[in-house]
Amino acid sequence: MDIEELKAKIMEWANKSTKPKFYFKDMGKAAPEVGLREIKKAVTALVQEQKLELWSSGSTSMYGVKGKGLTEEQQMGKHEE
Amino acid sequence: MAKFETPLLDDLEKGPWPSFVTDIKRQAKTKPELEDLLGQLELSYKDKETHWKHGGIVGVFGYGGGVIGRYSDMPEKFPGVAHFHTVRVNQPSGLYYSSAYLRQIMEMWERRGSGLTNMHGSTGDMVLLGTQTDQLEEIFWELTHDMNTDLGGSGGNLRTPSCCLGMSRCEYACIDAQNICHDMTQTYQDELHRPAFPYKFKIKVSGCPNDCVAAIARSDFAIIGTWRDDIRIDQAAVQGYVKGELTPNAGAHSGRDWGKFDIVKEVINLCPTKCMSWDGNALKIDNKECTRCMHCINVMPRALRPGVEKGCSILCGAKAPILEGQRLATLIVPFMKMEPPYDECKELLNKVLDWWMEHGKNRERIGELIGRVGMREFLKAAELKAIPQMVKEPRSNPYIFWEEADVPGGWERDLAAFRKKHPL
Numbered sequence: 001m002d003i004e005e006l007k008a009k010i011m012e013w014a015n016k017s018t019k020p021k022f023y024f025k026d027m028g029k030a031a032p033e034v035g036l037r038e039i040k041k042a043v044t045a046l047v048q049e050q051k052l053e054l055w056s057s058g059s060t061s062m063y064g065v066k067g068k069g070l071t072e073e074q075q076m077g078k079h080e081e
Numbered sequence: 082m083a084k085f086e087t088p089l090l091d092d093l094e095k096g097p098w099p100s101f102v103t104d105i106k107r108q109a110k111t112k113p114e115l116e117d118l119l120g121q122l123e124l125s126y127k128d129k130e131t132h133w134k135h136g137g138i139v140g141v142f143g144y145g146g147g148v149i150g151r152y153s154d155m156p157e158k159f160p161g162v163a164h165f166h167t168v169r170v171n172q173p174s175g176l177y178y179s180s181a182y183l184r185q186i187m188e189m190w191e192r193r194g195s196g197l198t199n200m201h202g203s204t205g206d207m208v209l210l211g212t213q214t215d216q217l218e219e220i221f222w223e224l225t226h227d228m229n230t231d232l233g234g235s236g237g238n239l240r241t242p243s244c245c246l247g248m249s250r251c252e253y254a255c256i257d258a259q260n261i262c263h264d265m266t267q268t269y270q271d272e273l274h275r276p277a278f279p280y281k282f283k284i285k286v287s288g289c290p291n292d293c294v295a296a297i298a299r300s301d302f303a304i305i306g307t308w309r310d311d312i313r314i315d316q317a318a319v320q321g322y323v324k325g326e327l328t329p330n331a332g333a334h335s336g337r338d339w340g341k342f343d344i345v346k347e348v349i350n351l352c353p354t355k356c357m358s359w360d361g362n363a364l365k366i367d368n369k370e371c372t373r374c375m376h377c378i379n380v381m382p383r384a385l386r387p388g389v390e391k392g393c394s395i396l397c398g399a400k401a402p403i404l405e406g407q408r409l410a411t412l413i414v415p416f417m418k419m420e421p422p423y424d425e426c427k428e429l430l431n432k433v434l435d436w437w438m439e440h441g442k443n444r445e446r447i448g449e450l451i452g453r454v455g456m457r458e459f460l461k462a463a464e465l466k467a468i469p470q471m472v473k474e475p476r477s478n479p480y481i482f483w484e485e486a487d488v489p490g491g492w493e494r495d496l497a498a499f500r501k502k503h504p505l
Contacts, residue, residue: 023443024237024277036438040277047275048143054236054276057136058149058167059403060444061236061276064138075137075152076164076214 001034006042011051011065020069021055021062084113085120089127108196114161115195118211121159132159139166139214141221145276147232148217164214168194169233170207170224171266174259175246185228193220203299203401204283205243206233237280239272244286245293253378254288255306255391256419262286264423272434279441282434289387290373296396297410301447302430303396308388309416311368312377318384319344319364329380348377392418395426397433397459398448408448411456412470413463429463436462457482 013030014022028039043063046052053066064070087102094100102119109115121132137150149167156163170186186207190196195211202208212220224230233241242265245251247258265284266273272282285296288306296303321327322342328335329342344364349357356370357377364384366377373394378385395417396410417425437447440454451459456471456478467480485491 023279025279025438025441025443036277037435040275043277044275047145053138054140054145055136055138056140056146056149056236056276058235059281060136061145061238070138072138072214075134075150076156 001031001038003042003045006031006034006038007046010039010042010046014052014063014065015068021064023060023062027063083109083119084116085123087119087123090119090123105197111191112195115197115211117153117159117161118165118195121153121155121162124155133165137166139164139217141217141232144221144232144274146235146238146274149235151211162211165195165211166214166217168209168212168217168220169202169204169235169241170209171231171233171241172201172205172207172243174244174262174266175249176201176205177249182228186230189220189223189228193223204233204240205294206241232274234273234281237276237278238274238282239269239278240281240283241273242266242269242284242286243294245288247286247288251288252382253291253306253375253387255308255387256286256288256304256393258286258288258304258306260421261304261419261423261426264421265427268427278434278438280444280446282437282447284430290375290394291379296399298399298407299401300399300410301397302433303399303410304393304419304426305396306391306419307373307394307416308391310388310390312366312371312388313386314364314366315384315386316363319381322381322384327381327383331382348380351376392416393426395429398446398451400446400448404444405446405449408446408452410448411451412468413460413465415468415470429465432463433459 010027010030013027024040024043025036027043028034028036031039043052047054047063050066052063055062055064055070083106090102093102105115105119109119125132132154134152134154137152139150140146140148147169149169151165151167153159153162153165187196187198190198190209193212193216194209197210199208199210221232224232242262244258244262245254247256247260248254249259262284265286272278282302283300284302284304285294285300286304287294287296290305290307292305296305318327322329323344325342329347344359349359353374353376354370354372356367358365378387393416394412395414397413398408399410400408414429419426433447436459437450440458441447441450445453456467460467467482469480472478472480
């Protein structure tokens with residue numbers, strides 16, 4: 001599958017997800033026919049394009065659509081009125 | 082005068098041991114924001130809960146690890162630690178630094194961070210504690226461009242591979258632990274910096290079975306130097322130890338009178354497989370029974386040395402107690418030659434990683450996956466043969482497996498016919 005097509009499928013899946021953050025492996029559901037190594041390339045590109053963002057506790061990592069759920073501003077204590 | 086009263090923290094300064102509270106107080110004289118760290122920590126002890134938020138969205142561009150977001154949940158009260166991110170710095174193999182390099186790191190960290198460090202984290206990284214979001218890219222730039230140093234791993238990534246001093250200083254080293262560690266770090270850069278694993282994955286390399294980096298207990302993929310021929314014996318040196326001319330353990334336990342060295346009591350009887358004997362003149366070793374525990378070699382290093390045919394054992398699946406409890410690694414390859422570019426080892430590791438990525442649950446270490454689905458499935462994926470060392474206990478996980486094709490009639494049988502012959 002073309003990487004652009006794969007990126008679009010991942011973003012479609014991520015935007016539909018009811019969870020604000022998800023594990024990498026869950027993104028495999030966006031294109032089950034594709035291996036996780038291919039998913040990783042597309043996800044890495046999406047992070048570079050700042051469409052996806054990474055959250056980490058230090059021990060685990062989760063991905064999320066940028067701006068969905070917790071934002072960088074909120075975590076710094078700048079809550080919107 | 083301190084910004085906050087800290088009676089609970091002050092208690093941690095009592096006693097003869099070094100205190101991190103004392104260290105932070107000292108550092109607060111030049112970094113006033115650390116008063117807020119002390120204040121928040123005191124409040125955490127008082128409230129019996131942390132006042133750090135859980136994780137965060139933070140990092141440097143292009144990397145998915147190496148920076149751990151730490152945000153205070155009381156930024157108005159403790160503005161100095163509103164953000165207090167941790168930076169993990171990839172340590173050099175064997176933790177070799179020049180003093181000039183350490184000064185450079187610390188000068189940068191005093192300027193761009195809190196000046197507090199943890200040398201080293203349990204994975205081996207230099208851990209720089211406490212900086213703000215707007216400093217991260219600058220820190221990354223200085224580390225990579227001015228100090229030729231990379232960030233380490235965090236999150237669902239390969240963690241920074243670590244190793245012992247290896248051949249640089251240790252006569253026991255059977256493999257070049259430092260070069261293997263460096264090579265693995267370079268080969269698996271993408272796995273180190275961009276998270277795609279179910280959870281953390283650690284590679285540790287020990288030069289010999291003394292396992293100074295605790296690879297067997299702490300790493301998902303342990304590479305431990307060993308040998309497969311006979312322990313080399315210098316019988317004259319053995320006599321030297323027996324006669325008291327040579328100091329046991331190379332003097333490591335000197336400073337106390339342990340009495341005359343007794344080779345039977347201190348070596349022969351402590352051999353875990355009882356493969357050694359001493360007739361008063363010569364030491365004999367039944368090498369096929371030796372488990373490479375290293376005890377005899379450690380006690381009499383002038384007399385005994387590892388064999389000459391050297392390589393490594395590979396073990397898989399260890400982890401520390403967090404989440405599902407502690408696990409020791411399982412031996413999966415008793416002996417493998419380890420010559421650059423270590424292709425055989427990497428081919429095995431790639432199979433292991435692919436299988437874990439596909440079948441591992443979120444936050445499941447590979448040892449837990451092996452425990453859940455069984456060693457047999459792991460061995461199929463890794464294309465390895467089962468060996469007796471993999472048997473945990475009789476009957477629970479045999480190392481002789483049968484495929485359906487090997488069994489006449491396969492797995493299917495006529496239950497009705499069976500019950501007719503064997504009625505209940």
